[in-house]
Every structure is written in structure tokens, then in C-alpha cells.
Amino acid sequence: MKLLEVRNLKTYFDTREGVVRAVDDVSFSLEKGEAIGLVGESGCGKTTTALSVLQLLPKEGRIAGGEILLNGEDFAAKSEEELRKHRWRDVSIVFQGAMNALNPVMKVSRQIAEALLLHEELTEEEARRRVLALFDLVEISSSLVDCYPHEFSGGMRQRAMIAMALACGPKLIVGDEPTTALDVMVQAQILALLGKLRREFGMAMILITHDLSIVGANCDQVAVMYGGKIAEIGPVGKVLRNPCHPYTQRLLKAFPDIRGEREMVQSIPGFPPNLVTPPPGCRFSPRCDAAGEICFSREPAMRCVEPGHEAACHFAEERSWNR
Amino acid sequence: MEQVREGMTEHIVDVRDLKVHFEIRRSFLDTLLGRNKATVKAVDGVTFSLRRGEILSLVGESGSGKTTTGRAILNLVAKSGGEALFDGVSVSNRDREWNRMFRRKAQMIFQDPYQSLNPKDMIVDIVSEPLRIDGDRHDQEELLARTVEALEFAGLKPAETYLYKYPNELSGGQRQRVAIAAAFILSPDFIVADEPVSMLDASVRADILNLMVKMRETKNTSYLFITHDLSLAWLISDRVAIMYLGKIMEIGSHRIVAGSCVHPYSRALVDALPTMEEKPRDRALLKGETPSPVKLPPGCRFSPRCSHVRPQCTREEPELRCVEEGHWAACHFAEEFLSKRGAGDPVPLQGEENPSCAQ
Numbered sequence: 001m002k003l004l005e006v007r008n009l010k011t012y013f014d015t016r017e018g019v020v021r022a023v024d025d026v027s028f029s030l031e032k033g034e035a036i037g038l039v040g041e042s043g044c045g046k047t048t049t050a051l052s053v054l055q056l057l058p059k060e061g062r063i064a065g066g067e068i069l070l071n072g073e074d075f076a077a078k079s080e081e082e083l084r085k086h087r088w089r090d091v092s093i094v095f096q097g098a099m100n101a102l103n104p105v106m107k108v109s110r111q112i113a114e115a116l117l118l119h120e121e122l123t124e125e126e127a128r129r130r131v132l133a134l135f136d137l138v139e140i141s142s143s144l145v146d147c148y149p150h151e152f153s154g155g156m157r158q159r160a161m162i163a164m165a166l167a168c169g170p171k172l173i174v175g176d177e178p179t180t181a182l183d184v185m186v187q188a189q190i191l192a193l194l195g196k197l198r199r200e201f202g203m204a205m206i207l208i209t210h211d212l213s214i215v216g217a218n219c220d221q222v223a224v225m226y227g228g229k230i231a232e233i234g235p236v237g238k239v240l241r242n243p244c245h246p247y248t249q250r251l252l253k254a255f256p257d258i259r260g261e262r263e264m265v266q267s268i269p270g271f272p273p274n275l276v277t278p279p280p281g282c283r284f285s286p287r288c289d290a291a292g293e294i295c296f297s298r299e300p301a302m303r304c305v306e307p308g309h310e311a312a313c314h315f316a317e318e319r320s321w322n323r
Numbered sequence: 324m325e326q327v328r329e330g331m332t333e334h335i336v337d338v339r340d341l342k343v344h345f346e347i348r349r350s351f352l353d354t355l356l357g358r359n360k361a362t363v364k365a366v367d368g369v370t371f372s373l374r375r376g377e378i379l380s381l382v383g384e385s386g387s388g389k390t391t392t393g394r395a396i397l398n399l400v401a402k403s404g405g406e407a408l409f410d411g412v413s414v415s416n417r418d419r420e421w422n423r424m425f426r427r428k429a430q431m432i433f434q435d436p437y438q439s440l441n442p443k444d445m446i447v448d449i450v451s452e453p454l455r456i457d458g459d460r461h462d463q464e465e466l467l468a469r470t471v472e473a474l475e476f477a478g479l480k481p482a483e484t485y486l487y488k489y490p491n492e493l494s495g496g497q498r499q500r501v502a503i504a505a506a507f508i509l510s511p512d513f514i515v516a517d518e519p520v521s522m523l524d525a526s527v528r529a530d531i532l533n534l535m536v537k538m539r540e541t542k543n544t545s546y547l548f549i550t551h552d553l554s555l556a557w558l559i560s561d562r563v564a565i566m567y568l569g570k571i572m573e574i575g576s577h578r579i580v581a582g583s584c585v586h587p588y589s590r591a592l593v594d595a596l597p598t599m600e601e602k603p604r605d606r607a608l609l610k611g612e613t614p615s616p617v618k619l620p621p622g623c624r625f626s627p628r629c630s631h632v633r634p635q636c637t638r639e640e641p642e643l644r645c646v647e648e649g650h651w652a653a654c655h656f657a658e659e660f661l662s663k664r665g666a667g668d669p670v671p672l673q674g675e676e677n678p679s680c681a682q
Contacts (some may be wrong), residue, residue: 041524153612154385183384183551188595190606210524213554216599240599253524256558258581259598264536265558266528 001072003204004030004053004172009066011045018276022061024049024228025082028221032171035198035205037215037236039251040225043272046208049225050174052076053206055083055101070172087296089119092165094158095178102149102157103124109135112164119168134163138193155186159193166197167196174206179214191218216240224248227273227283230302234309244311246288282313290315332411335513335545336373336396341366342404343388343395347617363616365391367569368405370643375512376543378536380556381594382580383566385602386613389549392566393515396547397429409513427453430506434518440490447486450474450505469508477504478534496527503534510542517549532559553580553596562649565589568616568624571643575650585660586652588625623655631656 011023023045030036038046051057053068055075066153068075070090095101103111112134113127123128135142138159149157158178165173175194179187195218198205207219215222216236223233224247232245243249253266270287273279279286285295294314302310305320313319343366349358366388373379381389394400396407398414407414409425416422430453433439440449451470454461461469467486473480477500490498499519506514516535519527530611536559538544550556556563557580564574565588573579573586585589591609609628614620626636635655643653646661654660 041526155612184553184592185384185595185609186612188597191597192608211597212525213597213599217597251525254529256554257599258554258557258596262577262581264560265525265529265532267533268526 002029003032003034003071005067005069006049006053007067007069009049009052009068010064011048011057011061013058013060014062015060015276018236018274019276021228022275023052024275024278025066026225026228026230027066028220028223028230028233030172030204030206033198033202033204033223035207035219035220036221036223037207037209037319038223038225039209039215040231041210041272043275044225046225049228050093050176050206050208054087054093054174055103056087056093058196067260081316085119086163087166088115088170089169089170091174092168092170093174093176094161094165094178095104096180101161104149107146107148108152108157108160110165112160115164115167119201127270130167131163134167137166137197138163155182155189158182158186160192162190162193162197169201170203172204172206173192174208176208177210178207180211194218224251227278228275229283229312231313232286232309232311233302234306238306238309242306242309242320244305244316245284246290246312246319247284249319330442333370333374335375335410336547337408337411338354338369338371338392338396338405339396339408340405341369341402341407341540343391343400344403361617364569364619367619368618369566369569369571370405371564371571371574372499373513373545374547375549376539377562378539378546378548378560380548380560380563380577381566382550382553382556382563384551384613386407386568386616387566388569388616389566390517393431393517393547393549397431397515398425399431423499427509428511429513429515430509430511432499432502432514432516432519433505434521436495436502436522438488439502440498442490444489445486446474446490446493446501447487449490449501450508453509455504469506473504473508474501476507476534478530479504496523496530498526499523499531503531506611509539511544513545513547514538515547518551519548520555521550521552535559545560548624553592557581565592568613568619570624570653571651572625572654573650573652574643575652579650583650583664584652585650585657585664586625586654587629587631587660589652590660591628623653631660 009023009026013020014020026049028036030102038049040046050065063076102108109131112131116122116127116130132142132145135145140156140159152160156242179190182190194205197203209215219236222236222239224231226247231247232239232243239248243252250268254268256265268287273283281296281298282300285291288295300314302312303316304310305316345363345365347361347363349360369392381392394484395402396414402415404415407413412421414425447470450473451466454466454469471482471656474485479485479497479500485617499617522529523531535546538545548560557577562575563580564571567588573584573589579589580593582593584593595608611628622637622639623641626632641653641655643651646657
């Protein structure tokens with residue numbers, strides 16, 4: 001059994017302008033200990049997908065269809081009461097702006113202990129010991145146990161957030177741009193830490209990022225999202241080396257590859273689609289330079305280009321190397 | 324401006340031993356107990372120069388002093404020592420006419436397009452403001468024509484649809500274009516771009532970078548590009564300077580960030596860079612974080628975190644010195660690391676565009 005299975009997930013937002021189809025028919029799955037990267041530009045639905053998995057959508061948002069199976073149980077059908085038991089014990093999340101996610105007037109260790117006490121039957125003393133072990137795990141010096149968030153650096157706070165997310169030993173951790181606001185060196189340290197924890201505890205991870213280069217070294221699978229849909233999904237090496245969706249190809253050209261040729265990056269002309277009234281046919285068609293007639297009228301289905309590697313493009317096979 | 328052109332120096336910007344120190348405000352108790360004042364040495368002796376039409380990147384982690392260096396060159400923050408010359412003249416001189424010229428010729432682009440534009444001004448006012456206050460008289464028609472030209476240059480076409488909008492009606496990428504149009508409208512010779520693309524999506528980022536390069540190609544603009552992103556520095560600059568705790572650790576061709584660096588700190592930064600490679604190499608990440616610039620370690624400021632540290636490093640501070648043509652490093656053992664720079668490292672430095680040991 002897969003650890004997580006997301007099937008045909010649809011998450012809509014009800015706004016004054018109309019219904020925004022932020023996530024529209026997204027499917028993917030994760031094995032135990034596996035990491036998937038969700039990449040794409042702002043507004044492509046990557047964060048909404050992750051928030052749907054945790055059922056942490058803002059009040060305008062609703063899951064309009066599909067299933068989220070965690071260990072075979074449908075998460076989308078659970079009541080808030082039941083969900084609360086699963087959150088943090090089974091799934092937890094590390095948000096982007098860690099500096100703002102901690103309570104400034106409460107000691108960091110206390111905040112982690114609270115998460116523990118809420119979910120497990122522990123005495124204060126046991127909780128404190130667990131917190132110290134967690135600090136050790138995420139490589140925060142134990143001398144910082146009684147410090148407040150402002151005494152921590154940005155990197156330290158992000159480590160503390162990871163410690164909190166790990167407190168109840170979740171099977172799945174979601175990292176929503178966990179290193180975006182951090183320096184190169186700290187980013188590398190945090191990603192290395194997440195990788196180590198993943199290997200040690202067999203924890204699965206959903207890593208949300210707009211930086212393709214992070215995905216390469218830190219994930220097993222990658223899903224490239226565009227306009228609320230998955231444009232391309234597959235093992236990282238296959239997708240990055242043999243991208244078959246025109247969007248993935250263009251996105252790769254927008255990133256400099258320091259190990260390759262020094263070519264100027266290229267932008268993708270046009271704008272991401274309006275998700276209230278998405279364009280007919282393929283959502284990328286108005287910006288695609290290889291679009292044929294069919295692209296403007298019929299929505300492409302996922303096509304398999306090589307084992308485990310799928311792309312939602314009518315011409316996916318023709319774009320693959322190994323056709 | 325013809326007089327200035329006549330005496331044109333080879334370098335548009337010359338920074339010599341620039342220092343910017345900030346005093347930390349002391350608490351009443353500290354004063355009472357007569358404790359020493361603490362100073363943050365944000366920039367602590369930085370020397371480099373920028374040729375006309377050159378793009379030099381300053382890279383480093385937060386707190387390395389890269390932004391303060393950029394601001395000091397534009398005289399936006401007071402220097403504590405050293406000198407910054409623009410066209411051979413100190414930027415802190417008080418000549419009114421010269422300053423007027425300087426403000427026209429040197430511009431800055433900021434990181435956050437959500438904060439750098441006045442929300443109460445329409446785009447047309449934001450972009451034409453430099454023209455209106457630069458002293459020369461422009462009639463309304465000319466102002467408008469040049470604003471339209473600048474907006475279209477910055478890729479906001481047709482400009483008429485943007486003129487009478489407010490910043491909140493634009494996306495982040497469009498706002499950064501407005502900021503760029505406002506910086507470009509006076510055809511500056513020199514631009515300090517402080518993380519101009521770090522808040523933008525990849526595709527928009529590519530557009531803005533191309534725009535900056537186009538500006539260099541058509542108008543020979545020089546840039547000081549401040550970034551924490553090594554791959555962007557490598558991509559668009561001629562030379563790169565790597566800063567750590569207020570000092571330049573290494574400066575040389577853009578290739579130093581692609582692996583031809585010799586300083587252990589540069590090496591650590593380059594190794595920390597995420598790559599698209601599937602299986603990452605085993606890399607030794609630096610432990611801990613940058614120490615506080617209030618209490619600098621003795622000797623080399625990188626020594627407490629350096630994996631190659633030797634006794635000399637904690638005693639003597641290394642000077643920035645030439646290790647090969649156009650390549651300088653502040654490490655006692657730079658030559659040794661240079662000779663060890665093995666076959667595994669990409670591209671040795673050769674065929675430099677502007678070879679010279681003079682920085």
C-alpha cells in the first residue's frame with residue numbers, strides 16, 4: 001500500500017470574481033520514505049495541493065472532488081475532530097517564513113513541548129527530554145533550550161520549526177519552500193538535514209519549491225505544475241534530463257545551469273492562465289510555441305513517455321528522446 | 324557633462340579600502356558601567372574597481388556587507404574610512420553641481436518592488452520623477468515621451484496602458500520593470516542592483532536579467548550586481564567578488580563561482596549550491612553560521628569555520644593578493660590551493676576577456 005495517494009484532487013476557492021480552480025484534477029502518490037518535489041511558478045497550485053493534503057485550506061477554499069488516501073484512509077472525508085488527531089502525528093508541515101511562524105513571547109523549547117503534550121500522553125519532564133533529543137536531532141545546541149525566538153538566527157528558527165514538525169514522528173512531512181528565505185549555506189544545511197532525517201526514519205516528504213535545482217538533489221520524484229494541473233511528473237532524473245512537456249522545457253531554460261554552458265536564461269512569454277476562466281484546451285497553449293490546432297480545443301491527457309514518466313501534452317511522445 | 328567625459332577614467336568606480344562601521348546603541352546600564360562601545364564592522368576594508376560597461380557581482384551570505392558596500396558607493400551611508408571614487412572623484416565630496424551629476428549618472432534598483440514604489444503615485448509620476456527633479460527643465464510633452472520610451476524599454480508595452488495605473492494594480496514583475504524604467508530614464512552610467520530579481524519567478528527573472536544585459540549592451544552601463552545567488556552571478560557578470568564578514572575573500576572572473584575558486588570559503592559556497600544533478604556529491608558543508616561582525620575572530624575572519632585552518636591563519640590576517648591573472652584571493656595558502664585545483668574542477672582561467680592583475 002502506498003503511504004499517500006492523491007487521486008483527481010480538485011480544490012476550488014470561492015471568490016468574488018468567481019470560482020478559482022486552484023488545483024484541478026491532480027493525482028500523484030508517494031511510497032514510504034519517498035520524496036516528491038512540487039515545482040512551478042507562483043499561482044500554479046503547488047502550495048494549495050499541499051494544504052489540501054493536510055486539510056489546512058483557508059476558509060474560502062474547499063475540496064471539490066477527489067480522494068486523499070493516507071495509509072489507505074480517505075483524509076478528505078474525515079471530520080475536523082478526527083483530522084486533528086492525524087495532523088502532526090501522521091503528517092506535518094514546515095512553512096516558508098519560519099521567522100514569523102514561532103510565537104515571539106514563548107520559549108522555543110516550550111512551543112515544541114506544547115505540540116508534543118497536545119498529541120501524546122506525556123509528563124512535563126518526558127516532554128522536556130524529548131525536546132532536548134529533538135534539538136540534538138536538528139543540530140541546535142542544547143544551550144539554546146531556554147531561548148526565545150528572537151535569540152535564534154533565521155536558520156536556527158527554521159531548524160526549530162523542523163524539530164517541531166518532527167516532534168510526533170510523522171510519516172509524511174510537507175516542506176513549503178522551507179529554505180527560500182535562507183542563505184545558500186544554511187539552505188544546504190537544512191536540506192541535508194531533511195535528507196538525513198528522511199533516510200533515518202523512512203519519512204516521506206513533499207517538497208514545494210520554485211527552484212528546480214533544489215529538486216534535483218533532494219527528491220526522488222518531481223511534479224511540474226502549471227495552472228492548477230500537473231504538466232509533467234516522473235522520477236527526477238528522467239524529467240530533468242528528458243523533459244517532454246513544453247512548459248518543463250521552457251522552465252528549465254529559465255534557470256542557469258552552472259555545471260553546463262553559460263547561456264543567458266530565457267523567459268516564457270505571456271502570463272500564467274486565469275484560473276477562473278482557464279483557456280480551453282491545454283492551459284499552456286496560449287504560451288506554447290509548439291501548440292497545434294488540437295491544443296487549443298482539446299485538453300491533453302497524461303501520456304506515458306517512459307516507465308513512470310508522464311506528461312500532459314498531445315505531443316509528449318514526439319518530444320521524448322527515447323521515442 | 325562634457326567636462327567629465329574629457330577626464331574620463333578607465334574605471335567608472337574605484338573603491339579603496341572602504342570601511343563602514345556602525346556603532347551599536349548602548350543601553351543606559353552599559354554607559355553607566357563604562358562598557359566599551361560595540362561597533363559592527365559591516366564593511367571592513369574593501370577594494371575593487373569597476374570598468375565601464377562591466378558587470379561585477381558581489382556575492383555573499385546575509386551580513387557579509389555586500390548591500391552596505393553598494394550603498395556606500397552611492398553615498399547613501401556614511402563611510403568610516405577609505406574612499407569610493409566615481410569617475411575619479413570622491414562620492415562624498417560636497418560640490419553641488421557634481422552631486423547633481425552623480426545622482427543622475429548613478430542609480431540603484433532595490434530588491435523589493437512592493438516596497439520601493441510609492442503606492443500613492445501613478446506609474447507615470449514614479450518613472451518621470453528623476454527627470455522632473457534632475458534640474459534641467461523638461462516640458463510636459465517631452466516628459467511623457469521619455470516616460471513612454473523608458474517603460475517600453477523596460478518591456479511594459481504598450482506603455483500607455485500602464486501610465487495611469489498605481490503600483491498595486493501591477494504584478495511583482497511589472498513593478499520591478501517600473502523600478503527599472505525609473506532607474507534607466509536618465510541613462511545612468513552606473514547602476515547598483517541590489518538583489519533585483521530575488522523575489523521574482525524564474526520566467527520573470529529571466530526577463531529582467533535580459534533587460535539589464537540589454538542596457539549594458541546598448542548604453543554601456545556598468546553594474547554592481549548584489550546577489551546571494553551564485554549561479555546568477557556566474558551567468559550575468561564579467562567578474563565576481565565573494566564577500567565574507569565585510570571583506571572580499573576572492574575576486575576574479577565569473578568562473579570562480581563555477582569552480583575555479585581557490586579560497587576555502589568560496590569553495591564551501593560553491594559546494595553548497597544545489598545542482599540539478601541527481602546524486603549529489605559528498606560535500607563537506609560548513610558547520611554553524613556566520614559569526615557576528617561585532618566580535619571578529621583574530622587573524623583570518625574565516626579561520627574558525629575553515630577546514631584547512633593552520634596556525635598562521637589565527638595569527639595574521641591575509642591580504643587580498645594576486646594568485647593568477649585577474650584573480651585575487653585573501654588566503655595565506657591561496658597558491659597552494661591554486662596548484663591543487665585539480666582536473667576534477669571545471670574550466671581553468673584562460674582566455675580572460677579583460678586580463679590584468681591590476682584589480
